[in-house]
Amino acid sequence: MSLLIAIVGPTATGKSSLALELCQTLNGEIVSADSRQVYRYMDIGTAKPTVEEQAAVPHHLIDVVNPDEDFSLAMYQSRALEAVHGVQRRGKTAFLVGGSGLYIWALLEGWRIPPVPPDPALRRELEAKAQFEGGEALYEKLKEIDPAAAERIGTKNVRRVIRALEVCQQGTPFSELQVKKPFVDSVIVGLTTDRDDLYKRIDTRVDSMRKKGLVAEVESLVARGYGLDLPSMSGLGYKQIGLYLQGKTALPTAIQQIKFDTHSFARHQYNWFRLKDKRINWFKAEEGTTEAAHRFVQRFVVN
RNA sequence: GGAGGGGUGGGUGAGAGGCUAAUACCAACAGACUGUAAAUCUGUCGCCUGAAAUGGCUACGCAGGUUCGAAUCCUGCCCCCUCCA
Numbered sequence: 001m002s003l004l005i006a007i008v009g010p011t012a013t014g015k016s017s018l019a020l021e022l023c024q025t026l027n028g029e030i031v032s033a034d035s036r037q038v039y040r041y042m043d044i045g046t047a048k049p050t051v052e053e054q055a056a057v058p059h060h061l062i063d064v065v066n067p068d069e070d071f072s073l074a075m076y077q078s079r080a081l082e083a084v085h086g087v088q089r090r091g092k093t094a095f096l097v098g099g100s101g102l103y104i105w106a107l108l109e110g111w112r113i114p115p116v117p118p119d120p121a122l123r124r125e126l127e128a129k130a131q132f133e134g135g136e137a138l139y140e141k142l143k144e145i146d147p148a149a150a151e152r153i154g155t156k157n158v159r160r161v162i163r164a165l166e167v168c169q170q171g172t173p174f175s176e177l178q179v180k181k182p183f184v185d186s187v188i189v190g191l192t193t194d195r196d197d198l199y200k201r202i203d204t205r206v207d208s209m210r211k212k213g214l215v216a217e218v219e220s221l222v223a224r225g226y227g228l229d230l231p232s233m234s235g236l237g238y239k240q241i242g243l244y245l246q247g248k249t250a251l252p253t254a255i256q257q258i259k260f261d262t263h264s265f266a267r268h269q270y271n272w273f274r275l276k277d278k279r280i281n282w283f284k285a286e287e288g289t290t291e292a293a294h295r296f297v298q299r300f301v302v303n
Numbered sequence: 304g305g306a307g308g309g310g311u312g313g314g315u316g317a318g319a320g321g322c323u324a325a326u327a328c329c330a331a332c333a334g335a336c337u338g339u340a341a342a343u344c345u346g347u348c349g350c351c352u353g354a355a356a357u358g359g360c361u362a363c364g365c366a367g368g369u370u371c372g373a374a375u376c377c378u379g380c381c382c383c384c385u386c387c388a
Contacts, residue, residue, distance in 0.1 A: 011341085034341090035339095035340060035341065036341055045341095070339080071338090072339070073338050074337090075338070077337095099341085102336070102340050103340080106337065109337095111337050113337050117338065156343090156344055156345075158343080159344080160336075166338090167338090174337085177337080195331095231342070234341075235341045236341045238341090260329080260330070264331095265341055267331090267332080268340095269341095271333090
């Protein structure tokens, strides 16, 4: 059986198109690792593969929930794992492709996510507490029951303090539940490019999203009743265009903001995918990369 | 030609004699991350040295001056903007 082939790296380096070509020649299917392409109707802003591309090669973990539904790392992990196993059972090669570092590593490293589902009532209560008494109040509470977790999270990160408290409520400290044990063997390919080039690629892509109708896409989401306060609408592009539609910014400002925020996102992605990480086999995103990557990947594929 | 306003670190823009290598925001750079993750949070950000504390150097258009001390006050020059002719 073929190894799971992961294709990672920052946005706009051509992961999807590389994956598409490799799948066609190596009899593969794509399991997306993109925290935004899971939402239906969010196509342009998430640079989702087109219907033609999805018809050419089977894609999984795309369009799995509506924009007003909850989605989470745990949901991603179990569904993606299921998809990978499904592809392999069919005797094909699974390609895990995407830029969401958390999702990628949770799958590749086999994180055993604490089986404590979100408790909305508790979260609301703690959020209110943080609002009135300040984040420190929650932090102190966490420090008492799980000092190790508190130490790592810090006073200010209310969202993560709340999740830690939520997990601790079940009895075992959060910090003791963070176990890694791989589910599948894998090979990781990374696509990278120079900072300047990366920013240029991003800017070009954002401009093309605008031309393809990003504004209309956000308008139609709002018209369907998906409010701008939904987590799904906090993604790059949607958030800024949302502000424009509310009259809070001009369109050119919003577009520029998307570019800047996407630069920042790409930088953030390098925190998950480090150039010095020995597990990742890096390729420069440029002419001829597909051939080189193909030659590399082929060794791990059994047909 | 006349009258006003203004030139501050990569950008916007505060500061109106010492507390200022200079608020804030943006950009940029680095980092954390186990059920919201394209989220949330942290650090750096004039130059040299250093792990850091420190130390040294150069800085608020340019050139002088006043002062123990100037981005801040004075003089001259250059440039920009607005209004009047």
